[in-house]
Amino acid sequence: MTEEQMLVGSVRNNAAAQEAFYNRFSPRMLGVCYRFAKSREDAEDMLQEGFIKIFTQINQYRNEGALEGWIRRIIVHTCINVLKKNKRFDDTVDLVNAHSLHTNENYVPSILQAKEVTECIRLLPIGYRTVLNLYAIEGYSHKEIGSMLEIGESTSRSQYTRARAMLEEVLVKRNVIEKGQYKNNFGKINSKN
Numbered sequence: 001m002t003e004e005q006m007l008v009g010s011v012r013n014n015a016a017a018q019e020a021f022y023n024r025f026s027p028r029m030l031g032v033c034y035r036f037a038k039s040r041e042d043a044e045d046m047l048q049e050g051f052i053k054i055f056t057q058i059n060q061y062r063n064e065g066a067l068e069g070w071i072r073r074i075i076v077h078t079c080i081n082v083l084k085k086n087k088r089f090d091d092t093v094d095l096v097n098a099h100s101l102h103t104n105e106n107y108v109p110s111i112l113q114a115k116e117v118t119e120c121i122r123l124l125p126i127g128y129r130t131v132l133n134l135y136a137i138e139g140y141s142h143k144e145i146g147s148m149l150e151i152g153e154s155t156s157r158s159q160y161t162r163a164r165a166m167l168e169e170v171l172v173k174r175n176v177i178e179k180g181q182y183k184n185n186f187g188k189i190n191s192k193n
Helices: 003-011 015-036 040-060 067-085 111-122 126-137 142-149 153-173
Strands: none
Touching (some): 015 040, 015 111, 015 126, 040 067, 067 126, 111 126, 126 142, 126 153
């Protein structure tokens, strides 16, 4: 079934088209959810809630931009809403000294390390992990993140800075990188996983 057939069928509530649509896009979107969630079970719950929203809003897709990008935005917003609803985003770490943290800008992880880096990101406190995912991977600005998470733009920047420093520590402890080797131009990863 082509993407257009899945889309048209899903708009018409055709179960076969919706199943094909889900099967096509859910693996990648589960990866998105997994980066925000604490566990695979939480990620699967986020995915299900996201696809419910997608199917109820699918008639709003206007063929402006990639369908996968539209789906991804809904999934990301669903993840954020789930975290906010469950008050999990409040589980942040003290930001008092975040402005003074130093990160070495000399290293970009290779593709082979992507899985290890993803696992290390998941070890970060939820607030840091969320901001890091939104900024570095999803490509949102700190202003957009602040609006989405109902925090200040400067808080988003501080959490991102602290997340990078904590991530470097985790990567070093897990021997993914050597101390001082971390120059992740996390500016915009756009891994789309």
